[in-house]
Amino acid sequence: MINGLSSASAVLAATLLVFGQAAGGEEQARSADASPIQLEIGDGVFTLVATEVELSEIIDALAEAAEFEVSGQVDTSEDRVSAELTRVFWRDGLGRLLSEWSFTLVMKPGASTPEKLLIGSRKMAVRPASAPASGKSDVARGDPAAPALADKEDDPPEEAPVEPEPDAPTAETSLEEATRIANELAEAQEDPVSAAIERAKAAAAAAADAPEDPMSAERYAEALGALQDVQDSRVLDVASQALQSPSYQARAAALRAIRYNSETSSDPMLLGELSGVVTSDPNPQVRREALEVLVRYGDSAEVLSLVQTLGRTESPVRDIAVREWLRIEKEMQEQARMDPSQPASNEPLDE
Numbered sequence: 001m002i003n004g005l006s007s008a009s010a011v012l013a014a015t016l017l018v019f020g021q022a023a024g025g026e027e028q029a030r031s032a033d034a035s036p037i038q039l040e041i042g043d044g045v046f047t048l049v050a051t052e053v054e055l056s057e058i059i060d061a062l063a064e065a066a067e068f069e070v071s072g073q074v075d076t077s078e079d080r081v082s083a084e085l086t087r088v089f090w091r092d093g094l095g096r097l098l099s100e101w102s103f104t105l106v107m108k109p110g111a112s113t114p115e116k117l118l119i120g121s122r123k124m125a126v127r128p129a130s131a132p133a134s135g136k137s138d139v140a141r142g143d144p145a146a147p148a149l150a151d152k153e154d155d156p157p158e159e160a161p162v163e164p165e166p167d168a169p170t171a172e173t174s175l176e177e178a179t180r181i182a183n184e185l186a187e188a189q190e191d192p193v194s195a196a197i198e199r200a201k202a203a204a205a206a207a208a209d210a211p212e213d214p215m216s217a218e219r220y221a222e223a224l225g226a227l228q229d230v231q232d233s234r235v236l237d238v239a240s241q242a243l244q245s246p247s248y249q250a251r252a253a254a255l256r257a258i259r260y261n262s263e264t265s266s267d268p269m270l271l272g273e274l275s276g277v278v279t280s281d282p283n284p285q286v287r288r289e290a291l292e293v294l295v296r297y298g299d300s301a302e303v304l305s306l307v308q309t310l311g312r313t314e315s316p317v318r319d320i321a322v323r324e325w326l327r328i329e330k331e332m333q334e335q336a337r338m339d340p341s342q343p344a345s346n347e348p349l350d351e
Contacts, residue, residue: 036050036051036052036053037049037050037053037057037058037061038050039061039062039065041065041066041113042087043112044089044090044112044113045087045088045089045090045093046062046065046066046085046087046088046090046093047085047086047087047088048062048083048084048085048093049083049084049085050081050082050083050084051082052080052081052082053080053081053082054080054081055074055081055097055098056073056074056075058081058083058097059074059097059098059117059119062094063117066090066113066114067113068108068113068114068115068116068117069115069116069117070116070117070119071116071117071118071119072103072117072118072119072120073119074098074101074119074122081097083096083097085097089296090105090107090112090113090114091105091229091231091260091261091262092262092265093262094117094231094262095231095261095262095263096262098119098231100122101119101120101121101122102119102120102121102122102191102192102193102230102231102232103117103118103119103120103231104117104118104120104192104193104229104230104231105117105118105229105231106118106229120191120192120193121191193230193232196223196226196227196230197227197230197232197234197235197238199223199226200220200223200224200226200227200238200242201238202223203216203219203220203222203223203224204220204223204238204241204242204245206219206220207219207220207245207247207250211246217245217246217247217249217250218249220242220245220247220249220250221247221249221250221252221253222253224238224239224242224250224253224254224256224257225253225256225257227239227257227261228253228256228257228260229260230257230261231261231262231263232261232263233263235257235258235261235263236258236261236263236264236267236270238254238257239254239255239257239258239261240254240258240270240273242254243255243273243277248281248282248283248285248286251277251281251283251286251289252283252285252286252289255274255277255286255289255290255292255293256289258270258274258293259289259292259293259296264293264296264297265297271293271294271297271298274290274293274294275294275306277290278290278291278294278306278310278317279310284316284317285316287315287316287317288316288317288320291307291310291317291320291321292320294306295307295320295324300328303324303328304325304328304329306321307320307321307322307324307325307328308321308325309321311325
């Protein structure tokens with residue numbers, strides 16, 4: 001991966017590396033005893049090392065360091081998390097930290113830093129203590145033993161089961177009742193992410209019914225544009241379907257939603273399809289948007305080969321290709337200086 005994303009998925013470290021930002025804005029190292037959270041804020045990226053701290057503390061530290069507003073809360077007081085993220089884009093890094101939460105990130109106009117972070121509801125339904133959560137994340141969360149919510153002495157005496165009367169509710173244990181109420185509250189809570197995705201699906205259906213109607217295509221593109229700041233895997237399903245739209249505005253908007261969604265890094269099939277979009281889509285804007293996705297999430301070696309080819313030919317994406325060609329070559333040379341056993345490049349730059 002490129003742009004620091006491979007480091008973001010590295011093994012979570014318990015060793016504390018200390019970074020910080022001085023009051024005057026300059027980045028500087030701190031001592032390891034200063035804080036369990038260490039930050040380095042760069043140009044559109046950040047580095048984070050945290051060990052066994054509450055997720056809310058990490059979010060507050062990022063907000064204070066980058067000076068952005070946070071609306072909503074992550075209630076994880078019972079969990080401790082550890083994470084190591086190196087030079088990740090804001091949307092990518094927050095997408096990993098808030099992988100269990102719906103959120104929207106608003107960037108500052110004309111800048112590469114956040115202006116506001118809106119945190120919504122938790123994606124995962126509450127599970128009984130006997131049902132462990134599945135899946136992996138770049139952020140390691142503590143798994144404390146769940147306390148028993150019902151004492152054995154409260155259990156009814158063993159006797160022949162009594163059939164409930166018709167329409168009578170079955171008795172719940174304390175844990176089952178708490179789980180049911182928590183899920184009911186979660187379902188009742190307004191979910192702006194699901195609403196935005198459903199609007200995009202409806203706009204897609206309307207555009208398909210009226211392919212010659214420019215207003216339908218425009219509304220479809222607007223609905224897709226609203227998904228650019230939404231971090232949810234369902235966005236990729238909607239956006240990938242939009243790549244088949246006859247409207248270049250819809251295809252370009254879909255690619256921007258894909259570009260800013262941290263889930264894109266785990267969808268190699270989608271990334272493979274975008275190589276064809278870069279070289280064959282009839283619209284120059286769409287080709288440029290597709291290349292921006294690939295250089296952010298694609299495999300370094302494959303991306304280098306692609307941008308070398310595109311950089312040697314006249315095309316609407318040549319400037320992006322040359323920009324990324326130079327960037328990757330410089331990164332490889334820097335890695336070679338740090339590790340002489342690694343080649344500086346797989347192809348001379350002046351060929």
